Amino acid sequence: MFDVKNEVSNRIGLGFIINLARKKLVPVHRHSIWYYMGGMLLFLFMIQAATGPLLLFYYKPTAEAAYQSIQEIMVNVPCGWLIRSVHHWSSNLMIVVVFAHFFSTLLVKAYRRPREVTWLTGMAMLVVVLFLGYSGYTLPFDERAFFALNVGTEIPGAIPVVGEYMMEFLRGGPSVGEQTLNRFFAMHVGILPLALMIIIGVHVLLVQLHGMSIPPSVEKKAAEKGAEVPGKPMFPHLVWHDLVNCLILFGIVVTLAVLMPSGLDPEIDFLKPAPAGVKPDWFFLWVYQILKWMPTFVLGLEGEVVGIVGVGAAAAFIGLVPFVDVKSQRGKLSPLFTAIGVVSLVVFVVCTIIGFF
């Protein structure tokens, strides 16, 4: 009798992968829930990769046609509204999950030796995902996108020395126009997804190489008891769990897409002044709120510049945390870095909420 499983396995080495997954143990403890974030992130990226090219069949990246092509997708393309909304919601959920993954990794100190490079690839992934979200937000080239492009490209303009050059590079000229749309389109469909794919590949490879990190508190408790942290095999335990998570996530994405479809603002009126209270998309609201709170001048320097440099320095510090948190690297508890993690999380959540309302 023709054994499909065996025939496929012989050709693509499925047996080897399954055996590896059976051998690989996933630690089981009270923080195990955070191990599922990576799988969810990968699944959301797959939804993006599937729906993105479908939108690309109809989207026209020119200042005159971009808006109309989105209208076409919404009204005339079969299930276009659904595909666009699924793309929109999966990207938003991807940003939520990437932040959850980031903060959980920071708080359980999963960046400790030998996982420093895994942490750095994770940080790179966070930055790329945020820019993917922002660049996608601008593509409909509606009023909201136009103001977002103006405000968003102005922010790097405030950076000392390179700011002006960065702003012009992003805009493709002195002001927002067709060139800006072309650049953001190229970034959204070409450069950023390719970069993200490479980073995800390296990240997943490193995670497989080093295995799942166990939080120091769990390790300490197990050491006190003189026992090892219990583990379950990746297959079936983690694989089936991931699959169930993905199914639920898919249901949630489609439900959000149907109940709250992605909208479209009015067409751009280049002569219209920016309305009061223009806000960036939710994932940049925390930066927006911090900048809003900055006084006009701080120690003789422009408040906005101080704010941007401060936020950048804080992000760089967190990016380098595996090299700064010496106590954790020695396997000791480091309450200072736990406090830094908690404060970062609170600042992010509180500023986002205040910025939203």
Add this chain to the structure above:
Amino acid sequence: MMCYRTGRLACIGVLLMAVAFFAVPPAGTCGEPGSVMVLEAEVVGGEAGPEKITESQVEAAQQLSSARIYGLAGLWLLVALCILLISFQWKDDEHLYTVGYYRKDLDH
């Protein structure tokens, strides 16, 4: 054991029937318009461009209809069915792991 299997089959049967029920919306109950709209353009002195889509058309495309709610219900039932099937397989695999089947498999 027999009772457990019958229970499994009954669960799968009930969910399959529910999914089949939601798979095709009954005619006339769901007023979802055709997904492809034929646009009529009036030609006035030469070639006419495509008709401009209005904001109200875009808004209409976003409206929640009974067909969409029906489709969502079907999707969630399908998700539930898949989770049920996975949980059965998961239980079996966990059992095989506990009795040491996988370790034996790895030794060979």
